[in-house]
Amino acid sequence: MPVTDAPLTGLAQGWCALSLLHGRIDAHLERALQAGHELSVREYSLLDVLSRQHDGPGGHLRMAQVAESVVLSQSATTRLVTRLEDRGLLVRYLCQDDRRGIYTDVSDAGLALLAKARPTNDRALREALAEAAKNPELAPLVSALESLPAQAR
Template sequence: MAATAEQLDELARGWTALASLHARIETHVERTLQRAHRLSAREYSVLDALSRQDDFHLRMNQLADTVVLSQSATTRLVTRLEDRGLLSRYLCPDDRRGIYTEVTEAGRRLLAEARPGYETALRAALDEAAKRPELAPLVAAVETLEAPPAGAYAP
């Protein structure tokens, strides 16, 4: 069954609201992380994704899927973090074509320092967005989402 023009318009408005919520949150979080830790929101998301794995590492393609970046963007981001001593890469022992990325001790320390500020900035951004009628239902939905279990690879 084909969607009506009204349904498509509603879909477009919903997508615009979701994109707006994401941009507002990311901008607020980015400012906080940059100011306090010289860390971008994307860099934080990479460190966070890796730290939530039981063994603190993922294959590069899994990491790209998890943080929703292209392979090349993930490689550039990992290289920047590796240059800062926050990540390391190594060849997969079972498949020499595979490359793992893992958080270093320095990366875990920085993440631990940055996490409270990240969480405070996230909460503040959500609270501010909840004041906007078009965003309030999305904020409520975000607040009720269940996180994947620790160590779960979630592309």
């Protein structure tokens, strides 16, 4: 009989449950955003992150920061930015202080699409979490998410 480390096994089970919850939520969001707005979850996330930028010190994100925020590699983020720029949803321009730096902003069309897509995303997220809460393995994770303070989300 193999010897197992009970806490590690519990940790591994928790990780599997978290991965399952993420996958289910991601798939549900993907279907809703694609059907309603022709946006992928990654595209929505990128528009959302970039829409929160502001003028002033530290207001604009460099590509590495954007990549970290949307959990993609820098090269994948650059390709995603290019696709959204080609669709007229983003614009890029040189940084005034450092001509080597390039900033990306959400265009007016991107902001309008994001505003239309946000209720769809929120509704789909609520639906996915409600469905996951019915699963005894996932219910504690759903409860933990719902108990997070708003600024942590």
